[in-house]
Amino acid sequence: MAPALIVARRELAGYFATPVAYVFIVIFLVLAGALTFTLGNFFGRGQADLQPFFAFVPWLFLFLVPALTMRLWAEERRLGTIELLLTLPLPQWQAVLGKFLAAWVFCGIALLLTFPLVVTVNLLGQPDNGVILSGYLGCLLVAGAYLAVGAAVSAMTKNQVIAFVLAVALCFVFGTAGSPVVTEFLSTRLPILADIARGISVAERFGGFTRGLVAARDLVFFASFIGFFLFLNAVVLDHRKAD
Amino acid sequence: MSALIEIERLTRRFGGFTAVDDVSFTVNRGEVLGFLGPNGAGKSTTMRMLAGFMPPSSGTARICGADILEQPVAAKRHLGFLPEGAPTYPEMTVTGFLEFAGRIRGFKGGELDDRVAHAMLLTQLEGVRLQPIETLSKGFKRRVGLAQALLHDPPVLVLDEPTDGLDPNQKHEVRELIRRMAPEKAIVISTHILEEVGAVCTRAIIIARGRVVVDAPPAVLEEEGSSLDDVFRRLTLGTEAHAGETA
Incomplete structure (x- = not known):
């Protein structure tokens, strides 16, 4: 087994050995369900799809994912185990990748547990399950993008509160960069920046997935986005691990 | 015998403060090096650099011929390291913790089980094998860290205060263990318990203000003064007093 997978397995077991996992999953499911049925008007819309759910998931991840990543490296520092982990014979990027994978799989588990929603729409009507599937894929990719940002931020600071706030702020920037409010403001003043804002927007890419469009360029976007922040994580870790 | 640990002009600065200043030494197979010094002298920093955790500001080190900067993974494979405070998850x-370390080191299946069982036997951990580490006493936690360092039977052992927090019987056990392993390995232990140096070390290095001030067998040190304590105090306080005058 690759060292990254061994690290991921240990991390994932660690989530479930503490209340972190259960609190995260319960809060995620309660909020996702409540928002979908109340604000999302799930029944009143009269349509057999999961659009209200997909509209809220990125906003939930905006706060819950940084809560997950803030302790990623800070906790290792606090316990001193970072010294143990990084003196085991594994390349440093494998440790970075392993931690990321564990958190990503964990978000995947949380998403999987929203399956009653899928069952419900299938009982009530004939939804396009392809669109639902691509929507879930989009959610997973958004989670991955936010996780990569949060993990990199967590490597920068020992302080978990700072890691959380910075990660939320950064994820918010990437989440909303493509929204009309931002791009219209920019296009009247600095048109070049408007294009860039649309280009780096996670939400913009996610929109395609919720409509059932799985485009290669969106997949490439998420892959390079995640790759870039994991690389940043490894670089920061290399410089700051002993501080 | 060839040197298993070669430290070459290792230096580490933190801002304007030089924690480790141009330290060089080698450790051969069969040697147990006691690394002594007052708190803050640079013992842990030197060990962290040797273990590949903290990059040196200048200089380098080799473990079994593998450079810690150029071949970090190869160097770490030959090394068993007990970090300061014996951190564990x-x-x-x-068992879970030792299996994790063993898997990272490439053991699997029956061999992994054997390695873990053997390491627990050496450090007398069988009685608590299925207990979460957080429920263990300080002495047990230290031994878990030690078991992790011994798991792969490495030719080089670097142990940062291996007997800290152990009761006298456990200290005795750990010293016996180190003595038994000594002939086939190069071992570096840091400590500020001076009796330990006389008990297990074949050689002592005293470090003060980041510099090596003495490198001699403990017997020679004891001849110089009335006791190791006196020698230690004279050498380490001497440098500090001297540095204080020039500052």
Whole structure:
């Protein structure tokens, strides 16, 4: 087994050995369900799809994912185990990748547990399950993008509160960069920046997935986005691990 | 015998403060090096650099010929390292933790089980094998860290205060263990318990203000003064007093 997978397995077991996992999953499911049925008007819309759910998931991840990543490296520092982990014979990027994978799989588990929603729409009507599937894929990719940002931020600071706030702020920037409010403001003043804002927007890419469009360029976007922040994580870790 | 640990002009600065200043030494197979010094002298920093955790500001080190900067993974494969304070993952069981370290080191299946069982035997951990580490006493936690360092039977052992927090019987056991392993390995232990140096070390290095001030067998040190304590105090306080005058 690759060292990254061994690290991921240990991390994932660690989530479930503490209340972190259960609190995260319960809060995620309660909020996702409540928002979908109340604000999302799930029944009143009269349509057999999961659009209200997909509209809220990125906003939930905006706060819950940084809560997950803030302790990623800070906790290792606090316990001193970072010294143990990084003196085991594994390349440093494998440790970075392993931690990321564990958190990503964990978000995947949380998403999987929203399956009653899928069952419900299938009982009530004939939804396009392809669109639902691509929507879930989009959610997973958004989670991955936010996780990569949060993990990199967590490597920068020992302080978990700072890691959380910075990660939320950064994820918010990437989440909303493509929204009309931002791009219209920019296009009247600095048109070049408007294009860039649309280009780096996670939400913009996610929109395609919720409509059932799985485009290669969106997949490439998420892959390079995640790759870039994991690389940043490894670089920061290399410089700051002993501080 | 060839040197298993070669430290070459290792230096580490933190801002304007030089924690480790141009330290060079080698350790051969069969040697147990006691690394002594007052708190803050640079013992842990030197060990962290040797273990590949903290990059040196200048200089380098080799473990079994593998450069810690150019071939970090190869160097770490030959090394068993007990970090300061023996950190472990508190929520894991003793067995789970040792299996994790063993898997990273490439053991699997029956061999992994054998390695873990052997390491637990050496450090007398069998009684607590399925307990979460956070429920263990300080002495047990230290031994879990030690078991992790011994798991792969490495030719080089670097142990940062291996007997800290152990009761006298456990200290005795750990010293016996180190003595038994000594002939085939190069071992570096840091300590500020001076009796330990006389008990297990074949050689002592005293470090003060980041510099090596003495490198001699403990017997020679004891001849110089009335006791190791006196020698230690004279050498380490001497440098500090001297540095204080020039400052």
